[in-house]
Amino acid sequence: MTAVGMLVAGGAQAAGTLTIATVNNGDMIIMKRLSGEFEKAHPDIHLNWVTLEENVLRQRVTTDIATHAGQFDILTIGNYEVPIWAKQGWLAELKPGPDYDMNDIVPSVRAGLSVDSRLYALPFYAESVMTYYRTDLFRKAGVTMPQRPTYDQIRTYADRITDKDSQTYGLCLRGKPGWGENMAYVTSLVNTFGGQWFGEGWKPMLDSPEWKAALQWYVSAMKADGPPGATSNGFNENLALFASGHCGIWVDSTVAGGLLFDPKQSHVADRIGFAAAPTGPYGKGPTWLWSWNLAIPASSRHADDARIFIEWATSKAYVQLVAQHEGWVAVPAGTRVSTYDNPDYQKAAPFATFVHTAIDTADPNGQTKQPRPYGGAQFVGIAPFQAIGTQVGQSVAATLSGQMTVEQALAGAQAAVTRTMRQSGYLH
């Protein structure tokens, strides 16, 4: 009976045990693999890992934090959540020790992790947006990709490359609806076309000519040069298409660079070129900045131990440790200036300079064509955006599949967003 009781109850957590909730991206898996080194150096701290898919993790962690259950000591959260959760009082303030090199962290990344001059998370890796293309297809078509292409040029090149008979599609872009899927790309596109989500007084601006022009470019280009069923394609699906040789141009997260250049994961590893993200008629505005960060929930009962782990996992020494075990191409990118200054990294990751420049110039808190009341590059840094972004994402996907015209989608989106913003108390 006692044995059954023990079997059913499961083990109790030892003192000094940290439970870490993380997404299962490649960089996080490496962190988990190398965490034995941390435990060796800190024998009184034991680590428990909860690795989940991004959306599942978000729901799981939100439930835990909102109910103050204290199941987790360290969270992996995006730069979208950090300020929102910090304002809710869900995160503990982080005060790194004197040995921690804060000045080495890329300023644009660091800027998104503080609220009222208080730091609430440390960045583990960061990404922006860039253009990938197939050098062999460009050579065959007799065209050359400039270092900073415009969207008009991208369309011209895509038209030249597309050969649907051989399943070669000139342009692959996100089409799967979701605030972190198609709307990440579309928001970045709209910004450079001169559009924005909200104007002064939180007035939705989805019915502006800039939104219309951006979406018309997107729908027209994808219909002419995109793969079939593009509304099902998010980051991973496009990665699969590009890696298996079906895409000529792909505009997406800089994190794809390391995956596409890895011959174990990509059939086209030796035929990839890269350029900056394309620009539209406006040519400026925030582009794209996403970082995965480590934070301590306010409900954690092991905040001091958690801070020690976070400092270890986001340190320069950790970058060196990854390089030593996995190679320089596998080190977490986008967060530390010293990584980009390292000649070994530059040699292993030929896209490094582009990524550094893209992150540096992402300007997440910069201005759009007209003044805006919100922060965020490819998202809007307010809590209702997850719902708004996904709802508008569905309308955008409907234009891609031909169920709606751009005008219908934007009129509907404007009305829906206005309604949600009223209900949320932003708009009166």
Add this chain to the structure above:
Amino acid sequence: MARTSTHMRHAAITVLAWGIALWMFFPILWMVLTGFKSEPDAISTPPHFFFSPTISSYQDVFARENYWHFATNSVVISAMATVVALLVSVPAAYAMAFLPGPRTRMTLLWMLSTRMLPSVGVLVPIYLLARATGLLDSRTGLIVIYMLTNLPITVWMLYTFFREVPVAILEAGRMDGATRWQEVTQVLMPLALPGIASTGLLSLILCWNETFWSLNLTSSIAAPLTTFIASFSSPEGLFFAKLSAASTLAVAPIMVFGWVSQKQLVRGLTFGAVK
């Protein structure tokens, strides 16, 4: 001529049955095959039926997670939840089948209606209860939840099976001096054993496959195989081969169990179908 026609009909039915069986089995076959592919092969278009098999995904899966920890949790939680559900539902179904009251039918329908409530609707109250009772991330917590969520199904199934047992047999037992306990354990249960077994098997399968509560109420200590699978889907990077390998490992024990016990399951599910 008539015999040839009968043969033809049988052959056609056999071919159709095989076709349907293969069509239903194909996703599982594809999952198993994908688990033995490299990541680029797993996402190649058109898909490859013939490829160089590799066990690298299985090696990755075992290197990343402690499979046996998750599998033990699945076995213990599913088995215990099923045993407790049967312990509660056998007497409940007995009472409803042989000693019905004026509200028995309504009670049965009400029990079934609780299955129609979306789980997410009660997530926060259940989470708060689990937190208050210290049952978050514990096997006991999941056993209680699984038992309660499966109770309407097990009571309904057993009620249906018990209704097939002639009351006269139970009365004969009583005439011979059997107590209520003896009537249930020595007369009713042996007669309804196929039904009880199939109810237990169904409950076991439902517990094994349950995802929502296992993802939300466990983190590391009591996490079963459904959480194990969820940890291999990634928003950034190719994962289809590894996810297929993990899924194959997760469904393998229950598939083997289902294969071994299929006769009992079919016998139980068709219990009383032909009189």
